[in-house]
Amino acid sequence: MRLQRGYVLLLAGGAIVAAGLAASLYYVSEFLSEIERTGVHSIAPRDSFEVVQGIGGTQGAYFVAFPGYEENPVAATIRVTDPSGDTVVEREIDLPFYSEQFAAQSAGNYTLAVLNSSSDSAVQVSAIIGDPETIAELVGTSTIASSAVASFIVMAGIAVLVAGGALIVLDRRRTQKMKQYGDLSDLK
Secondary structure (H helix, E strand, O other), X not given: OHHHHHHHHHHHHHHHHHHHHHHHHHHHHHHHXXXXXXXXXXXXXXXXXXXXXXXXOOEEEEEEEOOOOOOOXXXXXXXXXXXXXXXXXXXXXXXXXXXXXXXXXXXXXXEXXXXXXXXXXXXXXXXXXEOHHHXXXXXXXXXXXXXXXXXXXXXXXXXXXXXXXXXXXXXXXXXXXXXXXXXXXXXX
């Protein structure tokens, strides 16, 4: 039964992928729950929502999440302005959440504005801005790390599935050659 190893790898790979997906779904839902605890705000069509926060260091960060993204895909513009009103970051996004660090040229109050680009539907948003350490604490770095680990588990499971499929193909070719030449010693 030596030639059945590919099927064993397929089963193991499937189990690893299933476990990774389950863990990933769990941690993503935990992650989104933490984001929603920061406060969810509704933005009317072609309107905006602003968050103002003091940043004292040389780096700032923001995080924007759209809790209702699955039911209502989002097209939004994110703009960060410094204390003098100059634009530091401006991005068009259409993702369920987005985060980015930026250089804070001076200490003071930075403004994160989320503009709803849609002309026909309101969007739900949860947004925070501040020092990178503060954002990491609010968002929950451990949940992000756990979600990343779960994603790597899924990738490992896919790799095992591919290896199992390759072994099945190789074993079939080997079996055919063995039968062709009359060597049946490994087939019992």
